[in-house]
Each structure stands twice: as structure tokens, then as C-alpha cells.
Amino acid sequence: MMLADSYGRVATDLRVSLTDRCNLRCAYCMPPEGLDWLPAPEVLTGDEIVRLLRVAVSMLGVREVRFTGGEPLLRKDLTSIVARTAALEPRPEISLTTNGIGLTRLAGALRDAGLDRINVSLDTLRPEVFRKLTRRDRLDDVLAGLEAAAAAGLTPVKVNTVLMRGLNEDEAVPLLKYCLSCGYELRFIEQMPLDAQHGWKRAEMVTAGEIFAALESAFSLIPDDAHARGSAPAETFLIDGGPVRVGVIASVTRPFCGSCDRVRLTADGQVRNCLFARQESDLRTALRSGATDAQIAARWQAAVAGKLPGHGINDPSFLQPDRPMSAIGG
Ligand code: SAM
Ligand code: SF4
DSSP: OOOOOSSSSSHHHHHHHHSSOSSSTTTTTTOTTTTOOOOOOGGHHHHHEEEEEEHHHHOOOOOOOEEESSSGOOOOOHHHHHHHHHHHSOEEEEEEEEEOTTHHHHHHHHHHTTEEEEEOOOOSOOHHHHHHHHSSOOOOHHHHHHHHHHHOOOOOOEEEEEOBTTTTHHHHHHHHHHHHHHHHEEEEEEEOOOOOTTTOOGGOOHHHHHHHHHHHHTSSSEEGGGGOTTTTEEEEEEETTTSSEEEETTTTTTTGGGGEEEEEEEETTTTESSOOOOOOEEHHHHHHHHHHHHHHHHHHHHHHOOSSOOOOSSSSTTTOOOOHHHHHHO
């Protein structure tokens, strides 16, 4: 059995949101006051998550599991969830996307539990811009978290950056220089219409084209054919002849839906076949009402089978999904 859709794509990469809560309030993600968090009983327990992962890995062909959120490091049982995921057969690749706050304490334990890779989000190197963009004064914690990840051997450490007009749009080159000096691999992500406050405006988005232009003013970028895009959303480039690379994820201006191999599980146990899906399939109710593994697997397959060909951001009729990125799992 596998998670196939009617356009020939097969989902093998599962993104799991472990919580919708966060200790930052990034402007492209959440309003300053935060959101109405999910009530605790609606959030999947560690046991429920691991059971769904076992179904995904052993019955549905999922090979990669990425934990995200919200902020996954806020989940007290994260290390145990990672360890139990690493014990599944066949063992999936396990990665984590985090804002980095708390990694100084957790990086070693996560590596020991079986975490293979990590992405840390970092949008600016200027404390005052960090404060404006995330509405919290935690830049030093993020930088220390990055160092801790590298020291724990979670390498190559990847950094995710979203540029916003008027805030950090001038930091592409300084961020890349910083990442090069620390040995981190940087990837820029175009801002997508996924913020809870529906404030995204196409005209304000910093495009991949602009990012390339900024980077090429300081570096020579050569498309990295050895790491052709495949199903990976990042287009990667060798910097000044390599071997270090930089990636750009142009979800809006160069969509990659045709080769998408992802499926998502929300913190409250809903399958989403796309970040921009307007429908979800409820696995939590099935789980909690005694469904067998085979019944859960069948429900999951049906959810992926109905995946649309593309996200439609560029269609005039595009409607932003009701739930924001922090609830879906970015
Ligand atoms: N809290 C963790 C973090 O920030 O890395 C994990 C969840 S966050 C939703 C996952 C990734 O989505 C982050 O790299 C973040 O920068 C990115 N993101 C959030 N909102 C976005 C948006 N509207 N457009 C593009 N990327 C976004
Ligand atoms: Fe939190 Fe990540 Fe959203 Fe920022 S992008 S508010 S760190 S969930």
C-alpha cells in the first residue's frame, strides 16, 4: 500500500505538527497576541502519534518524518517521541524544524534519541529586527541553539529564512555570510499566504528573483546539478564554486506541486494533503473510537488520493486555508 494521488504522485515524506503553540510570534505566521491554542484534550498524545507513525511507516510507505509545529521543542515528550519513531521498522529518516529556542538543553538528547537532521529558522542577525519580526527578544537563544545543534553533530545544520519587505529584506547577504562562517546550510523560503491574520500581499512578498539578485551581488551562484531538485522544494546553488550550497524555496513564483511527495498530520490528528488544502481528514476520531490499523491506513490513503494538482496561489480564485501554518505544521 502507498499514499498515491490521482496525478501520479506518491507521498513518502510526512510532516507532523506536534503542537500549535509557540514562544515566538513571527509576523508572517501569527498575530502579536498569539492564537486560540487547541485545547489539550484535542492534541494527540505521544502514544497516538507513535501509533499513527507506525501505520504510516509500516503500511503506507512513509520514509521520512519531520516534526514541526508550532514550536516542537515546547513538547515535553519530544525526545521520547523521536526515540520511539527511531525504533519503528523500517526506520524512517527523522528531522525537526524548530525556532531553536531550547536547543542548548535538548540538542544532545535529541541526537541520542535518533534525530537525523535539523532545520532552525533564523530571519535576521539584528536584535532589534528580531524583536520586531518575532515580537520577542530571543535572538541570542536562537544563535546559541544553532551552535548547540552543530556541536551535537546534527549536521549539516540547515537554516530557514523568510525575508519580509521593510523588515529584513536587506539581510540575504549578511545571513549567507554568517551561515558560511558557521558551516550552516541556508535556505530562503518565499513568504506564503499562511499567516493567521491574512496579511500576506503578493506585492510585498520578497521574490526568489530578488533573493538571487541580492546574493549574486556578493557571490557567484551555479545551479547544483548534482543535487537536482527532484521532489525537494529547494533549488540549490553552489556558492563560489562550492562545495557549500544555498537553497531557495520559491513556493509562490516557481511552484513545485507537480513533484510534491508530502503529506501532513496536524497536532489534533487531521491529515492534510497540502499546506493549502481546504479539507482535512480526521484520524483522531478514528483512533479514539477503536479503529484498526487497517481502517486508519485506508482513511489516510483516501485523504491523499483526493489531493489537488496544485496549491492555486496564483489563481484568481485562490482562498487561503482556514487554519494557519502553525496549526497545520510548516
Ligand atoms: N516553529 C518552528 C520554526 O519556526 O521553525 C516550526 C514551525 S514553522 C511554521 C516552520 C517554518 O515555516 C519556519 O521556517 C517558518 O519560517 C516557516 N513559515 C512560517 N510562516 C510562513 C509563511 N507565511 N511563509 C513561508 N514560510 C513560513
Ligand atoms: Fe513560531 Fe515557527 Fe510560527 Fe515563528 S514561524 S511564530 S517560531 S511557529
